[in-house]
Amino acid sequence: MLFEHRAFWLPKDVQNPNAYEDAFDVDAVRGMAAVCDGVSSTIFAGRWAAILAKAVVAEPPDVSSHELLDVWLKRTREIWSHSVDETALAWHQKPKMLDGAGTTLLWIELATEESSDGIARPYQLRAYSIGDCCLFHVRHGQVLQTFPIQDSARFETNPQVIRSVFKRGDVVELEAMETQCRPGDLLALCTDAVAGWTMRQLEAGATLDWNAYWDMSLEQWQQWVIGLRQQNQIRYDDSTAVLLRLGGEAPAIRVVDREREESLLDTAETKWKDAIGSLKGSLRKGLRELSESKWLKDRGKK
Amino acid sequence: MPYQREISRDHKACILFLLDQSYSMVEPLGGTAQRKCDELAKAVNAWLYNMSIRASGNEGVRDYMDVGVIGYRTDQQANPIIGPALVGPLAGRELVSITDIGNHPARIDTVVQQILDEETGEMMEFPSESPIWVDPVAEGSTPMCHVLYHAYQILNAWIQQHPDSFPPIVIHISDGESQDGDPLPYAEAIKGLATSDGNVLVFNCHVSMTPAQQIAFPSSPGGLPDELARVLFQMSSVLPETFYRNAVMEGIQMSPGARGMAFNADMVVLVKFLDMGTRAAVQLR
Numbered sequence: 023m024l025f026e027h028r029a030f031w032l033p034k035d036v037q038n039p040n041a042y043e044d045a046f047d048v049d050a051v052r053g054m055a056a057v058c059d060g061v062s063s064t065i066f067a068g069r070w071a072a073i074l075a076k077a078v079v080a081e082p083p084d085v086s087s088h089e090l091l092d093v094w095l096k097r098t099r100e101i102w103s104h105s106v107d108e109t110a111l112a113w114h115q116k117p118k119m120l121d122g123a124g125t126t127l128l129w130i131e132l133a134t135e136e137s138s139d140g141i142a143r144p145y146q147l148r149a150y151s152i153g154d155c156c157l158f159h160v161r162h163g164q165v166l167q168t169f170p171i172q173d174s175a176r177f178e179t180n181p182q183v184i185r186s187v188f189k190r191g192d193v194v195e196l197e198a199m200e201t202q203c204r205p206g207d208l209l210a211l212c213t214d215a216v217a218g219w220t221m222r223q224l225e226a227g228a229t230l231d232w233n234a235y236w237d238m239s240l241e242q243w244q245q246w247v248i249g250l251r252q253q254n255q256i257r258y259d260d261s262t263a264v265l266l267r268l269g270g271e272a273p274a275i276r277v278v279d280r281e282r283e284e285s286l287l288d289t290a291e292t293k294w295k296d297a298i299g300s301l302k303g304s305l306r307k308g309l310r311e312l313s314e315s316k317w318l319k320d321r322g323k324k
Numbered sequence: 325m326p327y328q329r330e331i332s333r334d335h336k337a338c339i340l341f342l343l344d345q346s347y348s349m350v351e352p353l354g355g356t357a358q359r360k361c362d363e364l365a366k367a368v369n370a371w372l373y374n375m376s377i378r379a380s381g382n383e384g385v386r387d388y389m390d391v392g393v394i395g396y397r398t399d400q401q402a403n404p405i406i407g408p409a410l411v412g413p414l415a416g417r418e419l420v421s422i423t424d425i426g427n428h429p430a431r432i433d434t435v436v437q438q439i440l441d442e443e444t445g446e447m448m449e450f451p452s453e454s455p456i457w458v459d460p461v462a463e464g465s466t467p468m469c470h471v472l473y474h475a476y477q478i479l480n481a482w483i484q485q486h487p488d489s490f491p492p493i494v495i496h497i498s499d500g501e502s503q504d505g506d507p508l509p510y511a512e513a514i515k516g517l518a519t520s521d522g523n524v525l526v527f528n529c530h531v532s533m534t535p536a537q538q539i540a541f542p543s544s545p546g547g548l549p550d551e552l553a554r555v556l557f558q559m560s561s562v563l564p565e566t567f568y569r570n571a572v573m574e575g576i577q578m579s580p581g582a583r584g585m586a587f588n589a590d591m592v593v594l595v596k597f598l599d600m601g602t603r604a605a606v607q608l609r
Contacts, residue, residue: 034332035332035333035334037333038333040383041381041383041386062381063378065380065381065382066381066382067381068382069382112380112384112426112427113429113432113453113455114376114377114379114380114385114426115380116453117377117452118377118380120439187442188442188443189442190440190442190445254328254329257330258329258330258332258335259330
C-alpha cells in the first residue's frame with residue numbers, strides 16, 4: 023500500500039443521506055484517489071459523480087491528448103446514460119436530461135520506487151482537476167501547496183464541470199500538477215465546502231491540526247462540520263474530505279515517526295557522504311600510484 | 325453579513341409574486357401586439373417551470389422553496405379582490421412548496437421546441453411539455469395597498485416559521501399607480517420584516533403599453549420620468565451585494581446602490597428582472 027486513508031463525508035441534508043451528491047474512491051495499492059462534487063441543480067448528479075470517481079481510479083484517462091480523453095469520457099458517459107430509464111421520468115426531469123449531470127473532479131496518481139534498503143524514497147505525485155475540488159499537500163503539519171486553487175475567492179464563482187452528456191462547445195480543460203512527496207506527507211482531497219473553509223483558515227493564518235482530523239471518527243467529523251454550518255463558517259453543501267497518509271502502514275506523520283524518518287534520511291545522507299569520501303580517497307590513491315608507477319615514467323621518457 | 329444563508333430543505337427560500345390583474349392589463353405590452361396580462365402569465369409560468377426544473381432531482385422536485393402568486397384587482401363594485409392566482413389543483417393556496425408546484429400544474433400543454441442536435445450540429449424539432457399554473461386575468465382597478473397589506477400578513481406568518489431562512493423576496497408586477505392610496509408605507513412595512521439573515525426584499529417591475537425608455541435597476545431617483553417611477557423606486561429594496569455581484573458578472577449595467585426596480589419594462593426586461601431578482605435566493609449547487 024502506498025498510503026493509508028481516511029474518508030469523511032456529510033450530506034448537505036443530514037436527514038436525507040440519499041441526496042449526497044459528492045463521491046470519492048480510493049485504491050491505496052495502485053496509489054489512486056479521486057473526489058467529485060456533483061452539481062445539485064443537474065439531474066442524477068450523484069450517480070455521475072460516483073461513476074466518474076470510480077472510473078478514474080479504476081482506469082485513469084490518458085490525458086496526453088483531447089482525443090484520448092474524449093474516448094475515455096464517451097465510454098464513461100455511456101455508463102451514466104444506460105443507468106437512467108428515461109421512460110420513467112416526470113415532465114420536470116426530462117428537460118434536464120438534455121444537459122445531463124455535471125460534476126467537478128480531482129484525482130491523484132502516486133508512484134514510488136521499491137525500497138529494498140529501508141531508506142525512504144520520494145513519491146511522484148500527479149494531480150488533475152476540473153472545477154473547485156482542492157488538494158492540500160501537508161508536511162509536518164504545514165501546508166506546502168494547494169491545487170488547483172490558491173485563493174478562496176475562487177470558491178465563490180461557478181466552477182467548470184464535466185457533463186455526463188456530450189455538448190458542442192464544451193471543452194474539458196484539466197488542470198495538472200506534478201510534485202514530489204515524502205513518506206509521512208498528508209494529502210487531503212476535499213470538495214468545495216471543506217476546501218473553501220480550509221483555504222480561508224490558511225489565509226487567516228490559522229494553524230490547522232491535521233493529526234486531529236486524521237484521528238476523528240466519521241461521526242466526530244460530521245458533528246464538527248454540522249457545528250461549522252451552524253456558525254455559518256462553512257458552505258451549506260455536501261462535504262467530503264479524503265485524507266491520505268503516505269508511507270503505507272508506517273505512521274510517519276506522528277512526531278515520533280517523523281523523528282525516525284529524519285533519522286533515516288540523516289543516516290542515508292551520512293552514508294552517501296561517506297561513500298563519496300571513500301570514493302574520492304580511492305581515486306586520489308589510484309592517481310598517486312599511477313603517477314609514481316614505472317609504466318608512466320617509462321612512457322614519459324618515450 | 326446579511327443575505328448569506330444558503331437555501332436548503334432546512335432553510336427554505338420564499339418568493340411571493342404580486343400580480344396586477346387590473347383591466348388595463350388587456351392593453352398590449354410595449355412595442356408588441358401581445359396583451360400585458362398574457363405576457364405576465366407567460367413570464368410567471370416560465371419562471372415556475374424553470375424553478376421546478378432547477379429543483380428537480382433524481383427523486384422528484386426537492387422542497388427548498390415556498391412560492392406564492394397573489395393577484396389583485398377590484399370587482400364591478402370596486403371591492404378589492406386579493407387572492408391566490410394559482411389555478412388547477414393548487415387553486416386557493418397562498419404559499420405552496422416548489423415540490424407541489426412541480427407535481428401539480430393545472431395542465432400541461434405540448435409545444436414544439438427547436439433543439440440543437442449535439443452530435444450532428446443540426447436543429448431538430450422536439451416535443452416539449454409546457455405546464456401552466458397561472459392564467460391571465462384583467463378586471464377592475466389597482467388596489468395596490470390592499471395587496472401589499474395582504475403580502476405583509478402572509479410573510480409575517482412565514483417568517484415566524486422560518487426565522488433563520490434567507491429572507492422572503494417579493495416580486496411586484498404592475499402597469500400603473502395605486503388606486504387605493506399611498507403604497508409606500510405598506511411597502512416599508514414589508515421591508516421592515518426580517519429573518520436573522522436580513523430584511524424582506526421588495527422588488528417592483530412596471531410594465532408599459534408604450535415603448536418608452538426602459539429603466540432597470542436604477543441607483544438614484546434622479547432621471548426617473550415621473551412620480552409613479554419615483555414611488556416605485558422608494559418602494560424597492562436596494563439589491564444585496566450577492567445580487568449586485570451576480571448581475572454585474574452577467575454584464576448587466578448597474579451602479580452600487582442599485583434598487584430592484586424596472587420601469588417601462590417589455591417582455592425581455594420582465595424576464596430578466598424575474599431572473600435577477602430571484603437568482604441569488606435560488607442558487608443550488
